[in-house]
Amino acid sequence: MLYVENLKKSYMVGGQPVEVLKGVSLQLAQGEFVAVMGPSGSGKTTLLNGISCYIAADSGQITLGGEKLADLGEEALAKVRNEKLGFVFQDFMLLDGLTVRDNILLPRIIAGGVDDEGERYADQLCEAFGIGHIKGKFPAEISGGEKQRCAVARALMNHPLLILADEPTGNLDSKSSRTVIETFLQARRELGATIFMVTHDSFAASFCDRVVLLKDGTVSNQLSRGGDSRGAFQDRLLGAIREMSGGDGDAVLA
């Protein structure tokens, strides 16, 4: 469903080009929940921003649902972001002036307007993710975990092909983190959502079907959960991280 082929991206830092992605290739199947992990500067967020069409890659190809994103114009890319992608950010990115419900409806409003079905669906999402009782409140009045669940509901509003999540648990305590991850699992289970998540958190990643490890702008390793329990998968994940960073797994996770 998502194909990333030989993606390259560099930035100018202090007048010098720094290559952040050095030819990343990966793919996601429909309904898969995949995490990307790696040390700071490994290119995780750049990869996510590339797939999100927020930044243009220097070279390589991203194909989403059979559509090559590099071929699309500005308006078409906006349409892809609105209809085929859903976003969850570390700092929630909710509009402070809108209620929880209105924030969730936002992608539909941008798409052209909300009908009765849209409102029913937003209410369903609120109920499903346990935020029905706060849907009339403003972001400033709710907790971080609730904000992030609101963001997940917003990401699902337009039935996207893919949900892109950038450190969704980065600003949350462990209890809220778990709730948010469970929300993703619920979205995949009940709505068939495909999720691509960048994270530093091995606990959050251990819930995924597969984890892609990035190092210095290239895919260093990929681990599939297979039939492992969550705990066993996390242990395996930590081992792989330790191996990738030369024996000190904690350094990567810090």
Place this chain on the structure above:
Amino acid sequence: MRSWRDLDRTLGRQGRKNDLLLLLCCFGSVLLITAYVTIMRSPTVLTVLPEGGDSRKQVMMIFILAVIGCGAFTTYASGLYFRAKSRQTGILMALGASRFQLRRMLYRDVGRITLIACAAGALLGTPLAWGLWQLFRLLVVDSEQMRLTLDPQAYLFALAFSLFVIVMVFLMARRFLRRANIIDIVNEARRSEPIREVKGWYGWAGLLLMAVGGFLGYMAPGFFVTQLHWYPPEGLTAIFYAPLFVGLYMVLLHTVVNGWRRGRSRYHNLIPNSMMKFQGRQTVRNMLVITVLLAGAYFASFYAPMLGTGNALSMEERPVDYAYHYRADQDIPQEGEVRALAEDCGVTITSWAEAPMARLAVDGMEHVETEGTLGTTWEAVYQERQRSELFLSESAWNTLAGDHLDLAPGTVSGIFDRNGNGNGVFTDQITLVTNVVTGETLSVTPAEGQKHDMLFGRFILDDGDYAAITQGLPEIWREEMIFFNVENCEDTYYFAKALFHEIVDRSGEEVEVYDAWDPVVRQRDLEEEGYYFLDPDQLERFGFTTIDYDQRDSSEFRNYWAYMPQFRVLDQNDFIRTMAVFLMLFLFIAIICFAAVLVIAYTRSLTVALTGRQMYEDLGRLGASKRYLRKTVRSQIRRVFFTPSLVGTAAIYALYAMIMYFNGDPLGWTPDEFAGMGACLLVVAAGSGVLYGFYRFTRRKVYAMLGI
């Protein structure tokens, strides 16, 4: 909420404060510029400001500074506006809103804001100007000349500035939306402004550049004219002031980034220093605008004390109470009539002296101008009858000045003012004196100059020479000078007024001319050009107001009539009325510039506080006391107010002092100028007091906003 329109409306409500800030900033700028231009273009003001004169240039120069300042301020305000909009716009863009949707939304918002702001500013600017002017008339001084008339063309300037504001805001909106990277837009509000490394020598180098720029800018026009014989376009000579502005920028940059107190612990003001540094570009730009506008405000407000003090001092120190002169063919009151009038008015005349003068041609170098591709150049050509001057015999001088001068035959002595200034008195350049009626000539060499305020600009000849050269000179080339003193001069205003009116009423239209009107130059110009620019029928063509007996109380008449009497009590009492338009114009300009300074400093202080709100909250959580937080806030706001105030005030005062130093011949400061500069210091003290009061008000406001 179901549609984009609902969303737009809801977000619009949420962003009202931000909209209001932009609206007020644009409104304020357009209002001040419109008010300024209304007065600047008013026929009331233009009438008294000679075209090409220094006053008009100064008004225009401060206007340009005000336009630059207000333009930079609106640019800054719109930058703040888009910064505040960035998160919302970035989120919508990230969720798939097209640039077209966002453009429509943003353009409509900024279109509405700028149109309302500009229309209101332009509409209310004129009433503001009119109201302030009427207030001056009511509270300070009123005269016939002070009646304000307006020129609709002023609105063209206001319209042009409004257009600039609208176009600039739209261009910034376009640039904001065209940024390709959504992540940058989302993070814009949190982005700090790292400033490049500023070397330690920037501060001193900046001060040096300011001094060099001020000196070069002031001296360059004179250098071009006197040394290169070239009148360069004004824009070209203005370039020489450029180092001043570069230096100013460097000084402010150094102050913001490095600070001047190197010896003190870097931890002492760590928080405010760091915060200022990372809002560097904005901070320095704002300080620059405040500095320049404050300099403009002070420059304008120095006009009144400088002129007033100098005049008051010179009037006080006049050697006689009453002096008047007239062309010998005029039927002007003589001693008997004057004494009778004095008696009628209860005035006692204590001394009387009168002496004849003669108008003779003198030789000199005439500047012959040539229009070329590079502008106007000139060359000096010797002429035997270059201009005319008034001459006294040594006996006449002794009678009037109570002196015992005895000049050698064949010498000429110039009369300087009591400070030894000799504007145009170049005795060393006169070698030949001619009676233009008989053609008789006299070769002369310079003798030591004399000092006398009332006879300033005239020349003295040996009695024998005077008698010989003036032989056969008809009355229209002769004048009488009369000096007399009275008892209790300060109580003789009505007598002075009556005598002044009598003199004006009895003067013929042939002497209804400017003091610069010169029969020798006229004769030559008529022969060569067919007209003389100071003849009454040519004045309008050359942008001069006519000298009109019916407008005898106007500043034009009082300052420039060729035969204007000098009555101490009249001049002292009527000074403010005579100079009312000048004084009020510069007072008005000072008020407008000060208002702009206060608005900009206030806005900047508020945004400094708002930008740091999160940090103050964090510091509070880290255990910072209210006292520490207030100290930190104070330190930042103090810099917004005090750094530009100090730099602007010191720079303009130094510039003014330099102008005064080079403004005379010989170079140096006269006692009048010292007194004027002292009075200007009082203005600086008052202005600084207002600024300090406003700083305290702003500080309280910011404390309240931050809840500390």
